[in-house]
Amino acid sequence: MIIDCHGHYTTAPRELEAYRQRQLANPDDATLAPPNIADDQIRESLEKAQLKFQRERGTDVTIFSPRASAMGHHQGNASTSLQWSRVCNDLIHRVCNLYPDNFVGVCQLPQSPGVPPANCIGELERCVKEFGFVGCNLNPDPSGGHWTDPPLTDRWWYPIYEKMVELEVPAMVHVSASCNANFHATGAHYINADTTAFMQFLTSDLFKDFPTLKFVIPHGGGAVPYHWGRYRGLAQDLKRPPLGELLLHNVFFDTCVYHLPGIELLLKVIPIENILFASEMVGAVKGIDPETGYNFDDTKRYIDAVPRLSEQDKRRIFEGNSKRVYSRLQGRIFGQSSSARSAD
């Protein structure tokens, strides 16, 4: 089985975006009705996109969350963010119920700049306990490119970590859109946030406080694998333990790197048990690479093309590591029928 641990509902029916615009036009109106979206609209939005790509590329299950760039934690206020998160997560839940063999849910959190992350516990519990979601996306910069909240290693974040540990769910570290003109969202802000989070973890004792807390750093870990020597050296200069001991029990990288040389580097320097297959489709880069004739984000092809990767290692990247990190996946049965899915 091939699990893609990083997919967003980027193709949701346009009613969702229209709802969001109405909401932001009246951020204090708590009576706004949720968008009216039919099951057939959901089916159509997926059949021609994510499901089509799953079939074409030979992947099975996508760990699926609301569109990251639309989380927009910097827009509106804390109650806007909660309403918007609930609407988005409800929709992911419907996707997972319609296609229980193809999608597993991960939730957006109702973060808001300057508001304690403890504020997100209710929605995380709802999504995990009521919907059977297996993780969350945690935004290290709810300000959208101004980085005004404390680092992820600050006690400010500890209440949400306590709940994550209790529920046994990991977080993918994932920013949303940038409202800072310096940072292109998918070309700079996303990658910078990945690099930033890793260095925060490197300089802290967070995982002494939470030995079972788990984070997935997406987009191949930002700049980290390319600069793995720099990070090993910085840890040493700073009298930190070696990276394996310091954080590789808790920090994992996905494979959203859109060319073969990048994937080769990732698989060469990062231990195989820390790498989770992902494509981020339909996501940041939509086109076909003229050098290969295939989609840039068809990352399975790159992994299949890496020389000397054993079948056992492939299975770990494609399935085993995701089941270990998203531990609520264990015991789930896919590929039989919709009734086979545990209601949790």
Add this chain to the structure above:
Amino acid sequence: MIIDCHGHYTTAPRELEAYRQRQLANPDDATLAPPNIADDQIRESLEKAQLKFQRERGTDVTIFSPRASAMGHHQGNASTSLQWSRVCNDLIHRVCNLYPDNFVGVCQLPQSPGVPPANCIGELERCVKEFGFVGCNLNPDPSGGHWTDPPLTDRWWYPIYEKMVELEVPAMVHVSASCNANFHATGAHYINADTTAFMQFLTSDLFKDFPTLKFVIPHGGGAVPYHWGRYRGLAQDLKRPPLGELLLHNVFFDTCVYHLPGIELLLKVIPIENILFASEMVGAVKGIDPETGYNFDDTKRYIDAVPRLSEQDKRRIFEGNSKRVYSRLQGRIFGQSSSARSAD
């Protein structure tokens, strides 16, 4: 000849830092005397560090600038920044006069957040025309991690670009220290700035306006080579020209990547003519890699170890590309005597 295009005077005598502390304690005092540093102190600070490493590693000339993390553009005000830049650049000039075979100067600019970069023209001209410096370091975020000024592609920056073009000097895109707790300076802020600048260039027509403007993106180009497929794909999605046409006549990467797999990736995906040898010594990572037994920042070893790199390509990386980008190096004669150095 081997030219290291990225070295900072990180080992300056302590009088320099003491001066800076006095200055910041009274930022409006324009009468502060410059630090009193003897030639022998300068010699001692270099003989046991940069010069020792040049000899040990077999490199010849370092393109040398003030300590980047100490530029501190976010501290004090515009006039503090000007005084501090003059003091730092004067010291680099003395280094270059004491060791004209070993060092060539690049200047710090007196940037200050919210102050137009046109403000830096005088100091750039002084350093190039009076001192014979061959380039400058340009800070894309003078706020020190808050990114409050416009992107590098905004017309805000055009006056300094006009002067760079007129003087035929490139800029290395280099931030200073971070005063944002989210960003570790050398582990996150530096690398993020590199990635950010590249994406700013990718989304703009800056090089149509300045066809001969040249930037070196240090630290191996941040995350860019590792995500080269992503950037090729983003350019295509955004209907931009291919990267080679769009920016590779103007944007160059150094080799400050501290492990062999990273250097191999860099040399595989970036055209050889866009890669400039550099080590950033004595800089971000000071220790010895236990996996190799050599300093992490001894980047010449990695390049020498890359299989199938022709002697011609090595010469371009080690010398030819730097002479092309830092075009004022052309015609300079090194390795004879101090009098051989052109006074420019």
